[in-house]
Amino acid sequence: MFGEIIPLLTKALGETVYMVALSMAVASIVGIPLGVLLHTTDKGQILENLPLNKIIGSIVNAVRSIPFVILMVAIIPLTRFLVGSSIGTTAAIVPLVIASIPFIGRQVETSLKEVPAGLVEAAQSMGATPAQIVTKVLLPEAMPSIVSQLTTVIIALVGESAMAGAIGGGGLGDLAIRYGYQRFRPEVMIATVVVLIVLVQLVQFCGNTLARHLDKR
Amino acid sequence: MIKISNVEKIYDAPSGKVHALRGINLNIAKGEIYGIIGLSGAGKSTLVRCINMLERPTAGSVIVDGQDMMKLSEDELRGARKNIGMIFQHFNLLTTKTVYDNVAFPLTLTGTPKDKIAKKVEPLLELVGLHDKAKQYPSQLSGGQKQRVGIARALASDPKILLCDEATSALDPQTTKSILSLIRDINKKFALTVVVITHEMQVIKEICDKVAVISDGVIAEKGSVLDVFTNPQHRITREFISVLLSNELPAAFRGNEISSEKVEGALLLLRLNFLGERADDPILAQMIRSIPDVECTMLFGNLDEIHGVPFGRFIVGLSGGESAIQGALNFLSNKEVRVEVIGYVRRNYSAVD
Numbered sequence: 001m002f003g004e005i006i007p008l009l010t011k012a013l014g015e016t017v018y019m020v021a022l023s024m025a026v027a028s029i030v031g032i033p034l035g036v037l038l039h040t041t042d043k044g045q046i047l048e049n050l051p052l053n054k055i056i057g058s059i060v061n062a063v064r065s066i067p068f069v070i071l072m073v074a075i076i077p078l079t080r081f082l083v084g085s086s087i088g089t090t091a092a093i094v095p096l097v098i099a100s101i102p103f104i105g106r107q108v109e110t111s112l113k114e115v116p117a118g119l120v121e122a123a124q125s126m127g128a129t130p131a132q133i134v135t136k137v138l139l140p141e142a143m144p145s146i147v148s149q150l151t152t153v154i155i156a157l158v159g160e161s162a163m164a165g166a167i168g169g170g171g172l173g174d175l176a177i178r179y180g181y182q183r184f185r186p187e188v189m190i191a192t193v194v195v196l197i198v199l200v201q202l203v204q205f206c207g208n209t210l211a212r213h214l215d216k217r
Numbered sequence: 218m219i220k221i222s223n224v225e226k227i228y229d230a231p232s233g234k235v236h237a238l239r240g241i242n243l244n245i246a247k248g249e250i251y252g253i254i255g256l257s258g259a260g261k262s263t264l265v266r267c268i269n270m271l272e273r274p275t276a277g278s279v280i281v282d283g284q285d286m287m288k289l290s291e292d293e294l295r296g297a298r299k300n301i302g303m304i305f306q307h308f309n310l311l312t313t314k315t316v317y318d319n320v321a322f323p324l325t326l327t328g329t330p331k332d333k334i335a336k337k338v339e340p341l342l343e344l345v346g347l348h349d350k351a352k353q354y355p356s357q358l359s360g361g362q363k364q365r366v367g368i369a370r371a372l373a374s375d376p377k378i379l380l381c382d383e384a385t386s387a388l389d390p391q392t393t394k395s396i397l398s399l400i401r402d403i404n405k406k407f408a409l410t411v412v413v414i415t416h417e418m419q420v421i422k423e424i425c426d427k428v429a430v431i432s433d434g435v436i437a438e439k440g441s442v443l444d445v446f447t448n449p450q451h452r453i454t455r456e457f458i459s460v461l462l463s464n465e466l467p468a469a470f471r472g473n474e475i476s477s478e479k480v481e482g483a484l485l486l487l488r489l490n491f492l493g494e495r496a497d498d499p500i501l502a503q504m505i506r507s508i509p510d511v512e513c514t515m516l517f518g519n520l521d522e523i524h525g526v527p528f529g530r531f532i533v534g535l536s537g538g539e540s541a542i543q544g545a546l547n548f549l550s551n552k553e554v555r556v557e558v559i560g561y562v563r564r565n566y567s568a569v570d
Contacts, residue, residue, distance in 0.1 A: 119311065122305060125380075127374075128295075214313065
């Protein structure tokens with residue numbers, strides 16, 4: 001019996017890791033700069049621009065307030081346009097990325113806010129440009145906190161990717177629904193849940209270790 | 218070196234406009250250590266930030282080393298700032314970088330090659346006495362060591378001016394002394410112009426040549442430290458000085474009624490300030506000799522030094538006939554001693570000092 005489950009689990013785990021890793025990578029590329037923009041355009045910051053800050057902030061809030069299941073279905077036309085299909089593991093990445101970008105943006109913003117204003121002021125007094133302040137002061141100083149926050153995003157992505165699986169995205173969520181629930185195979189359900197627990201623990205452990213290693217305070 | 222003219226700063230606060238600086242005029246000469254003292258909220262931190270445009274004045278002009286700071290473009294301003302080092306109350310070191318990298322930071326901003334950075338940073342670490350801590354992180358250092366890193370970092374770009382914003386306010390008295398003497402040393406060694414912002418008169422007395430007392434966004438009083446200390450004009454200045462030099466009467470007289478008219482059985486209390494060479498002259502002995510009818514009791518005495526100039530402060534009590542006392546006052550007023558008549562006060566015999 002287990003001989004049959006194991007290949008299923010490995011394949012599903014592979015799909016989940018693929019979805020999470022790829023969407024995390026793509027979402028970070030957009031989300032981290034978004035977080036920097038949210039922070040630096042805020043009142044009293046180096047690129048203060050309140051109208052821009054308000055507009056971006058509202059968009060971020062709007063996307064974040066849509067429940068993931070609804071977002072997933074609502075953007076099916078966009079998904080079809082981008083990857084040519086609305087079903088499958090790769091298609092699932094589109095809603096995962098869109099949901100994660102504003103999440104990462106807010107998390108990074110929160111981390112950057114923790115950097116003492118005095119450090120930015122010191123860099124300004126030395127003649128640093130805004131770009132240098134971002135890359136040499138804000139991001140490095142916030143890095144331990146950003147790593148912790150992004151760990152939270154990855155864990156949220158594991159959960160969301162399971163939902164995406166339910167609409168044909170594959171992965172552990174899909175396996176649990178189709179085999180465990182629809183075919184009345186509780187042992188598959190349990191095995192999937194165990195794998196998910198281990199996966200989340202592992203992500204959290206790696207995140208914590210990395211954050212601690214980076215933190216010199 | 219620094220010329221601040223009619224500088225105004227108005228902030229827009231939620232509660233309305235805040236007038237932080239109301240027409241400040243200051244001239245700071247090259248190589249001088251200029252102290253700006255004020256209570257929190259007096260505007261001193263805003264004022265120092267107007268020198269390197271971390272705060273842009275609402276009106277007025279700031280000329281630093283011949284450059285009109287208000288007229289510079291963003292890019293020119295960044296260049297000008299490299300000429301002005303700054304150290305802070307909370308040090309503001311990068312926590313994720315080592316001591317060495319913190320000191321090297323201003324140089325990395327300009328893309329200085331690594332070997333040149335090393336040639337600059339190593340002597341600076343030597344200068345501030347932290348050569349053995351180069352690879353440590355700021356969290357492993359004490360407050361005084363952190364400020365030394367701050368000083369080395371501020372000097373890395375060879376500035377002509379050093380701004381110190383409450384640089385010793387977070388340090389204990391012992392460490393404060395050592396940081397102040399380091400600032401003095403580098404002032405001499407590099408002919409650096411130093412602006413010191415503080416709320417502690419001790420700091421002013423220890424290292425400053427000139428001082429400006431700021432209160433409610435205006436300069437209440439300014440001049441050489443010696444003049445301001447020995448002859449303060451403004452109430453706020455006297456308050457700052459009184460922390461160091463108590464103006465209270467000796468306990469045996471404290472709290473008793475002070476009368477300008479002669480009171481039977483009371484002593485006429487005088488506060489005497491001697492300055493410079495005069496502090497060594499036996500003026501009181503001469504007075505007693507020339508006016509034998511006056512009795513002179515020494516109630517309080519203190520000899521201090523400001524920049525190597527002796528500065529004596531005494532409270533004496535005179536008694537005797539009216540003409541004798543008048544004679545004594547005339548005698549003193551012809552000598553180089555500043556006399557302040559406190560008044561007739563009775564001794565309180567039960568008091569214990």
